[in-house]
Amino acid sequence: MTRVTLKDVALEAGLSTTQVSRALNDHNDVANATKEHVRRVAAEMNYVPNLDARRLQDPALRTGSIGVVIPTETLRFSDPFFGDLLSSMVAEAGEHGMQLRLSTPPIETDVLAPYDESIRHMRVDGFVLVRTLVDDPRVDFLLDRGFPFVSFGRPESSDGFSSVDASPGAFGTVISHLKGLGHRRIACLAEPPQFAIAAHRLASFQLAIAPHVRAGLFCEPTIRVAGFHEDDGLAAARTLLSEPNPPTAIVALNDLLAFGTLHAAVELGLVVPDDISVVGFDDIASARLVTPSLTTLHQSASEVGGLLIEELVPLIESNSNTNSERLIEPSLVVRNSTGPAPRRS
Amino acid sequence: MTRVTLKDVALEAGLSTTQVSRALNDHNDVANATKEHVRRVAAEMNYVPNLDARRLQDPALRTGSIGVVIPTETLRFSDPFFGDLLSSMVAEAGEHGMQLRLSTPPIETDVLAPYDESIRHMRVDGFVLVRTLVDDPRVDFLLDRGFPFVSFGRPESSDGFSSVDASPGAFGTVISHLKGLGHRRIACLAEPPQFAIAAHRLASFQLAIAPHVRAGLFCEPTIRVAGFHEDDGLAAARTLLSEPNPPTAIVALNDLLAFGTLHAAVELGLVVPDDISVVGFDDIASARLVTPSLTTLHQSASEVGGLLIEELVPLIESNSNTNSERLIEPSLVVRNSTGPAPRRS
DNA sequence: GCGGTTTTCCGAAACGTTTCGGAAGACTCG
DNA sequence: CGAGTCTTCCGAAACGTTTCGGAAAACCGC
Numbered sequence: 154m155t156r157v158t159l160k161d162v163a164l165e166a167g168l169s170t171t172q173v174s175r176a177l178n179d180h181n182d183v184a185n186a187t188k189e190h191v192r193r194v195a196a197e198m199n200y201v202p203n204l205d206a207r208r209l210q211d212p213a214l215r216t217g218s219i220g221v222v223i224p225t226e227t228l229r230f231s232d233p234f235f236g237d238l239l240s241s242m243v244a245e246a247g248e249h250g251m252q253l254r255l256s257t258p259p260i261e262t263d264v265l266a267p268y269d270e271s272i273r274h275m276r277v278d279g280f281v282l283v284r285t286l287v288d289d290p291r292v293d294f295l296l297d298r299g300f301p302f303v304s305f306g307r308p309e310s311s312d313g314f315s316s317v318d319a320s321p322g323a324f325g326t327v328i329s330h331l332k333g334l335g336h337r338r339i340a341c342l343a344e345p346p347q348f349a350i351a352a353h354r355l356a357s358f359q360l361a362i363a364p365h366v367r368a369g370l371f372c373e374p375t376i377r378v379a380g381f382h383e384d385d386g387l388a389a390a391r392t393l394l395s396e397p398n399p400p401t402a403i404v405a406l407n408d409l410l411a412f413g414t415l416h417a418a419v420e421l422g423l424v425v426p427d428d429i430s431v432v433g434f435d436d437i438a439s440a441r442l443v444t445p446s447l448t449t450l451h452q453s454a455s456e457v458g459g460l461l462i463e464e465l466v467p468l469i470e471s472n473s474n475t476n477s478e479r480l481i482e483p484s485l486v487v488r489n490s491t492g493p494a495p496r497r498s
Numbered sequence: 499m500t501r502v503t504l505k506d507v508a509l510e511a512g513l514s515t516t517q518v519s520r521a522l523n524d525h526n527d528v529a530n531a532t533k534e535h536v537r538r539v540a541a542e543m544n545y546v547p548n549l550d551a552r553r554l555q556d557p558a559l560r561t562g563s564i565g566v567v568i569p570t571e572t573l574r575f576s577d578p579f580f581g582d583l584l585s586s587m588v589a590e591a592g593e594h595g596m597q598l599r600l601s602t603p604p605i606e607t608d609v610l611a612p613y614d615e616s617i618r619h620m621r622v623d624g625f626v627l628v629r630t631l632v633d634d635p636r637v638d639f640l641l642d643r644g645f646p647f648v649s650f651g652r653p654e655s656s657d658g659f660s661s662v663d664a665s666p667g668a669f670g671t672v673i674s675h676l677k678g679l680g681h682r683r684i685a686c687l688a689e690p691p692q693f694a695i696a697a698h699r700l701a702s703f704q705l706a707i708a709p710h711v712r713a714g715l716f717c718e719p720t721i722r723v724a725g726f727h728e729d730d731g732l733a734a735a736r737t738l739l740s741e742p743n744p745p746t747a748i749v750a751l752n753d754l755l756a757f758g759t760l761h762a763a764v765e766l767g768l769v770v771p772d773d774i775s776v777v778g779f780d781d782i783a784s785a786r787l788v789t790p791s792l793t794t795l796h797q798s799a800s801e802v803g804g805l806l807i808e809e810l811v812p813l814i815e816s817n818s819n820t821n822s823e824r825l826i827e828p829s830l831v832v833r834n835s836t837g838p839a840p841r842r843s
Numbered sequence: 844g845c846g847g848t849t850t851t852c853c854g855a856a857a858c859g860t861t862t863c864g865g866a867a868g869a870c871t872c873g
Numbered sequence: 874c875g876a877g878t879c880t881t882c883c884g885a886a887a888c889g890t891t892t893c894g895g896a897a898a899a900c901c902g903c
Contacts, residue, residue: 156859158858158859158860159859159860159861160859170859170860170861171861171862174860174861174862175861175862178861202859202860203858203859203860205858205859205860206858206859206860206861207859207860207861208860209858209859209860209861210859210860210861210862211860211861211862
């Protein structure tokens with residue numbers, strides 16, 4: 154019950170292992186008839202080349218695996234966006250004959266360890282970076298190693314690699330939606346700004362509203378940095394809405410924060426959208442299930458995941474990193490959490 | 499910039515490669531002083547053993563990877579439970595120094611291909627089977643190959659392997675909860691019964707209600723097989739609630755079906771829970787976000803995921819399959835979708 | 844100081860593959 | 874027919890590790 158080896162095939166085919174190897178690898182110094190013969194023999198002997206021996210011979214051989222290191226944060230609190238992202242990455246990777254290799258850092262402090270380990274042991278061909286920081290040691294590390302990767306979210310200082318993120322123009326539609334409803338005082342609930350995506354979203358929001366503020370159509374928006382999760386949104390919105398002269402609309406930079414805001418409103422006896430409008434970002438599945446259903450910027454997880462892999466594959470093939478920034482266009486989904494601004498009190 | 503090899507270390511340490519190898523592997527025929535010396539030299543030379551060469555020598559060496567094949571179904575429709583399950587599996591695998599290897603079948607018809615490929619190429623040490631069928635070819639295949647695996651959900655006919663599922667006793671609490679509220683006519687929305695978990699849930703439900711039916715406390719429940727998703731629940735509940743003499747409570751065998759049921763109720767102008775009570779299963783994150791918030795059987799994804807890996811690891815170590823059935827105990831979370839039965843009309 | 848044991852070491856072979864360099868045979872062309 | 878060129882083949886070495894069998898060195902008791 155031991156594995157069929159190249160030598161076995163050679164013996165059976167009456168050839169040297171050299172020729173069998175070259176026949177199977179379709180080299181051009183073996184007769185077509187021979188190739189055919191070898192292939193048939195190999196097939197009927199159920200020959201499977203030993204990957205390890207092959208890689209020992211040629212260490213540059215691909216593993217067919219893409220590494221994804223899951224941040225401990227995501228392990229503790231479920232991130233609904235992440236599951237879909239993962240699924241779509243697996244699907245797209247499958248299209249290219251590749252798999253995903255998921256790992257997690259053994260201790261939180263040693264961020265680079267899983268990457269180093271995977272590279273040293275040549276276990277993956279490239280990485281997808283998630284939860285990328287504005288100043289992310291992983292980027293420098295991989296850039297330095299010359300190891301192919303693509304990042305979801307773009308660190309500001311570095312250069313020479315590929316990333317995917319949402320188009321900064323996305324908030325334009327949000328602002329005009331709110332303007333159309335008569336809102337003038339807006340607050341923004343942001344994610345921790347050390348994360349590239351979070352910083353990018355906040356910058357996009359500010360970019361979109363700035364001209365309107367200058368034109369006097371909007372007050373200077375209140376920015377509050379919350380966390381990632383519903384509880385963070387709840388806490389932040391609670392204080393925000395209890396302060397004097399509260400905003401009439403709150404733009405949360407992810408849906409969970411928006412959910413927290415909805416809860417805060419209920420707590421304080423405010424009706425959404427009559428007293429306060431709420432906008433989210435991501436359009437996770439529950440966004441249309443909450444009450445009131447959430448107006449939010451739809452960002453397709455499957456599109457992001459597909460794009461990440463699509464960007465990575467050529468990098469893996471050329472074994473290099475090239476500069477590229479792909480932006481996907483989120484679209485505003487208007488539901489029931491936004492409405493006309495309440496009359497000035 | 500080429501890798502440091504054993505020979506390099508041997509040269510530097512003034513020993514043979516044999517002794518260096520044995521020193522690093524802590525064999526007992528090498529002097530302690532030598533071991534120490536070799537270790538120091540290896541460390542300062544930054545020596546990393548070549549995994550491929552090692553595995554070529556000893557093919558039984560572990561890869562440190564656990565295979566998970568994602569069903570195409572899950573790729574197309576997002577399954578909120580699945581993301582959390584995956585996260586917890588990665589976390590638990592990490593505890594044991596292992597990673598997850600995610601792949602997807604190239605064509606739907608060829609269910610076994612990814613498993614076969616992974617085994618032939620010795621890419622994983624074991625598998626976690628998800629979306630296991632009542633009659634699942636993968637189980638027979640892996641059993642036949644003697645390849646370690648653990649299944650989420652238990653096929654009925656086979657034996658001699660490990661599985662994890664929800665305890666069948668779970669529905670007892672649901673039934674008594676509903677009984678306490680005065681319900682007598684119950685319907686059940688089931689998932690497609692070819693799936694082991696689905697069949698198991700339905701059987702558990704029927705087991706729990708049977709004695710009450712015999713005692714005349716409940717009518718014979720109406721069972722409807724729907725799909726997995728909200729739309730399926732919507733369609734099934736719509737017809738169910740439009741029929742004469744409709745149930746006063748609907749037990750959906752997963753939360754998405756329950757969400758669909760809530761929508762159907764709204765469509766038909768029924769108020770939940772005044773006109774109809776709804777119970778779900780899983781307690782996915784959105785269950786407490788919908789309106790009314792969903793009474794449901796909480797099944798901890800992280801517990802399931804952890805248990806699956808925990809069961810698998812010893813199997814991998816012994817390279818065998820043993821019979822085992824771990825049951826986790828779901829707990830009823832009462833929220834606002836259940837209430838007293840409406841008065842007899 | 845000598846046979847016998849224990850400790851410590853090493854050379855060579857092996858794992859399964861690919862490639863290097865060369866060689867045998869067939870074919871071409873003058 | 875002979876030199877030259879293609880085509881088709883093969884032996885041997887190599888990749889980096891571990892193990893097998895044995896051998897040198899050290900130690901023991903007498």
